[in-house]
């Protein structure tokens with residue numbers, strides 16, 4: 504089945520299960536906060552592995568103690584799809600192991 508952009512209600516239903524994530528300008532995103540830089544970089548490295556496994560890649564911004572994840576699906580013209588939520592759920596599962604909060 505081909506991936507399709509999610510409708511607004513479908514996005515709202517999925518966001519309700521993912522506290523901290525939001526959609527603006529057709530981008531699904533979340534910022535995680537850490538106690539320090541190595542922890543933040545550790546999440547980036549794990550997310551890179553997850554993204555290659557899934558074949559779906561977010562834009563990751565690494566700051567001193569923050570990581571911002573931003574993703575949409577290029578193949579449907581830059582809209583939010585189930586692929587983006589699938590990646591977000593995997594990142595949510597990984598983040599606590601790196602000490603993410605915020």
Ligand SMILES: C[C@H](O)[C@H](O)[C@H]1CNC2=NC(N)=NC(=O)C2=N1
Pocket residue numbers: 558559560561574575576577578579
């Ligand atoms: C061939 C490869 O799987 C595609 O180019 C993938 C790679 N990663 C991707 N990542 C994102 N965010 N959107 C895509 O449409 C996309 N396409």
